[in-house]
Amino acid sequence: MDFTFTPDEERFRAELKAFLAGHLPEDWDFRDFVGEVEKDERREMARVVNQALAERRWLALPWKEEFGGSGAGHMQQAIFTDETAYARMPGGGGQGVAWVGPAIQQFGSQEQQRLYLPRIAQGADTWCTLYTEPGAGSDLASIQTRAERQGDEYVINGAKIYASGAQDATMGWLAARTDPNAAKHRGISTFAVPMDAPGISIRPLEDMTGGTQLNEVFFENVRLPADHLVGHENRGWYQVATTLDFERSGVDSFAQGKRNLERLVAAAKDEASLISRNPAARYELADRWIELQVGFNVAYRVPYLQAEGLVPNHEASVSKLYGSELQQRIAGTGMHLLGQASQLAPGSPYARMGGAFSHLYLASSAATVAAGTSEVQRNIIAQRGLGLPRG
Numbered sequence: 001m002d003f004t005f006t007p008d009e010e011r012f013r014a015e016l017k018a019f020l021a022g023h024l025p026e027d028w029d030f031r032d033f034v035g036e037v038e039k040d041e042r043r044e045m046a047r048v049v050n051q052a053l054a055e056r057r058w059l060a061l062p063w064k065e066e067f068g069g070s071g072a073g074h075m076q077q078a079i080f081t082d083e084t085a086y087a088r089m090p091g092g093g094g095q096g097v098a099w100v101g102p103a104i105q106q107f108g109s110q111e112q113q114r115l116y117l118p119r120i121a122q123g124a125d126t127w128c129t130l131y132t133e134p135g136a137g138s139d140l141a142s143i144q145t146r147a148e149r150q151g152d153e154y155v156i157n158g159a160k161i162y163a164s165g166a167q168d169a170t171m172g173w174l175a176a177r178t179d180p181n182a183a184k185h186r187g188i189s190t191f192a193v194p195m196d197a198p199g200i201s202i203r204p205l206e207d208m209t210g211g212t213q214l215n216e217v218f219f220e221n222v223r224l225p226a227d228h229l230v231g232h233e234n235r236g237w238y239q240v241a242t243t244l245d246f247e248r249s250g251v252d253s254f255a256q257g258k259r260n261l262e263r264l265v266a267a268a269k270d271e272a273s274l275i276s277r278n279p280a281a282r283y284e285l286a287d288r289w290i291e292l293q294v295g296f297n298v299a300y301r302v303p304y305l306q307a308e309g310l311v312p313n314h315e316a317s318v319s320k321l322y323g324s325e326l327q328q329r330i331a332g333t334g335m336h337l338l339g340q341a342s343q344l345a346p347g348s349p350y351a352r353m354g355g356a357f358s359h360l361y362l363a364s365s366a367a368t369v370a371a372g373t374s375e376v377q378r379n380i381i382a383q384r385g386l387g388l389p390r391g
């Protein structure tokens with residue numbers, strides 16, 4: 001593996017940094033970190049940023065020009081994710097660019113590609129992912145939401161849960177059961193669903209930070225034209241598995257972790273008592289810094305393999321597992337360094353850094369569940385990476 005970036009990649013990184021500096025207010029990153037940015041301000045900033053990105057064909061950077069992208073390489077896309085996550089850029093292509101679009105490119109018809117991809121690249125559609133059900137999470141092949149073929153339509157009935165961003169999404173990427181009599185991995189198909197279709201209702205769920213980004217989504221006799229099926233009927237399981245690999249790759253957790261660790265190091269330098277009353281915190285900070293170096297290499301290995309024409313699989317799980325657990329360790333180090341006041345929630349006048357680390361500590365607990373739990377990632381690594389038998 002080559003550990004250096006090419007001159008073109010370095011040029012792109014510099015251009016992107018200049019773009020971010022030109023479009024985000026100087027204090028954006030800090031205000032957003034400490035929770036001072038209101039929902040409406042964030043939404044408006046996301047709209048402006050996305051428009052500028054779409055004009056440059058950067059919103060869906062690696063896609064072909066005919067679909068609104070720039071035809072950039074996998075490494076350039078990873079650099080984009082790295083820098084935009086570090087800057088806490090609002091907006092971006094979201095799930096549509098990260099995994100739904102790549103899945104449609106791989107499994108969708110040409111007509112579907114022409115229909116859905118440019119709308120993602122222009123920021124016209126926002127997608128959510130509809131896999132998990134109350135009775136099917138880690139064992140995703142057990143999903144019961146039914147898509148029954150009736151003439152030229154599928155009729156969808158069932159319930160999904162933990163759908164991130166479904167309340168704002170215009171389109172849903174749905175996995176549903178099309179053959180209830182087949183073996184469970186064989187009777188699943190994937191669909192593109194307009195989220196305003198009659199019969200869909202959405203109920204936000206409050207998480208332990210008070211956020212409402214997750215949702216339940218109910219389908220009651222939702223009639224979907226048959227051409228909304230993406231890929232072959234009953235082959236959806238394999239499409240979902242591939243899409244999950246796209247979802248699990250990503251350098252963003254390391255980029256955010258780096259920024260958070262930098263804040264802690266700066267605080268420790270500014271306020272000598274943080275270290276004098278807890279000298280062991282120095283070792284924790286040093287450990288987290290080493291882990292970040294490891295993490296960046298693990299994360300950049302995925303686009304490196306893709307650029308070599310290889311298909312990463314357990315490598316994506318390594319990156320996801322390490323990144324999500326490191327996020328939690330960095331949040332924990334923040335709590336140890338900042339002391340008891342770090343436990344105060346955002347809103348308290350005595351909270352350190354606006355309570356950002358207490359929020360991060362709670363929020364990061366979800367990182368090892370989203371996109372497949374740490375146990376599921378370890379199973380994949382044990383089986384496909386190490387060739388061990390199933391447990």
Ligand SMILES: Cc1cc2nc3c(=O)[nH]c(=O)nc-3n(C[C@H](O)[C@H](O)[C@H](O)COP(=O)(O)OP(=O)(O)OC[C@H]3O[C@@H](n4cnc5c(N)ncnc54)[C@H](O)[C@@H]3O)c2cc1C
Nearest residue numbers: 129130131132137138162163164366369370371372373375
């Ligand atoms: C922040 C967040 C965002 C999410 N966004 C989405 C989304 O947009 N769309 C979507 O469809 N879903 C989403 N999810 C759902 C997520 O994918 C599931 O929560 C996850 O796959 C786990 O499923 P579960 O909650 O049903 O837990 P379960 O599968 O019931 O697991 C419970 C526990 O048992 C363990 N376990 C289960 N099976 C095994 C096994 N074989 N070996 C060892 N241990 C095992 C798990 O690791 C876990 O600790 C999101 C979840 C979170 C937290």
